Amino acid sequence: MAPARVLVLISGSGSNLQALIDASNTPALPDVEFVKVISDRKDAYGLKRAEAAKIPTTYHGILPYKKKFPDDTEKPQFSEARKAYDADLAKLVLAEKPDIVVCAGFMRIVTPSFLEPLHEQKIPIINLHPSLHGDLVGAHCIERAWEEFKQGKRTKTGIMIHYVIAEVDMGEPIVQQEVSIEGCETLEQLQTRIHEAEHKLIVEGTKRVVERGRQ
């Protein structure tokens, strides 16, 4: 059987991409091939990690689309710029014929202009999110959990790998893990604790979806 073709979307440092690369073709994540890494940010260090691993990369920035639609709305579901961006992103992704798309710190809300073309091809899109399903959604969830911990509103948070649907961070969870905040004295300590857990969970979540695709 041919290796599963994995395409990864990133925006930042790419430590989760690195975890996937390091685990690839070991028992933790067997028989996979990274076909491309796409970033919406040109300065994403994850692009350098991909290049070091000899994985093809593409920078797909939003600016040209914003310039094309100067009077655009900021609401993701109605933005012409975002829809055009997402439609082109879908074309870039489909050109690689992936078996799975992994959002590993990809910090853009995607619209049906991206989701539908991939859904038609039955290509699963999964995402790493630093909260449990139905708890915190959106960006900056680690910071928000930390603030609530300091206010005495919570002692735990978590992480999950979930399917990506239009409703942000509400797609079916694939695997989740609770993370205690207790014992952390700074936000940085919580971030470290969460990132260490993420690096394991993203490998497990990707492996499960790859295996489902092979059934």
Ligand SMILES: Nc1nc2c(c(=O)[nH]1)N[C@@H](CN(C=O)c1ccc(C(=O)N[C@@H](CCC(=O)O)C(=O)O)cc1)CN2
């Ligand atoms: N339609 C969906 N798109 C995305 C999902 C999803 O479940 N459905 N998951 C995200 C990843 N994500 C959280 O896990 C997330 C990323 C970014 C944002 C966000 O508010 N982005 C802003 C820009 C923020 C910035 O530039 O710093 C935006 O897109 O306007 C929310 C959730 C991947 N996309």
Ligand SMILES: NCC(=O)N[C@@H]1O[C@H](COP(=O)([O-])[O-])[C@@H](O)[C@H]1O
């Ligand atoms: N809502 C999505 C979100 O907040 N994702 C977060 O982006 C980081 C990516 O780190 P990385 O670039 O080092 O892999 C991760 O901590 C992940 O939880």
